Amino acid sequence: MKSFKQALLLVFLILVIVVMVQNASPVPFQFLGWKYEVSQLLLVLIVLAVGFLAGFVAAKLTGRKPAQ
Secondary structure, three states: OHHHHHHHHHHHHHHHHHHHHHOOOEEEEEEOOEEEEEEHHHHHHHHHHHHHHHHHHHHHHHOOOOOO
């Protein structure tokens, strides 16, 4: 089971890397009235990090332990 999770994580990381490399062009980004032009690659990384952080915080607040 552990090797299956590792393989699934590896496939996920490869897919994220492929998407990031193919989407490196600058895109407009607006947040709280501020307008930025940021690399789409960087935007994907930021959204991915925020998603992982939100999942971690939600797990801590509910008292659930991460799957091992």
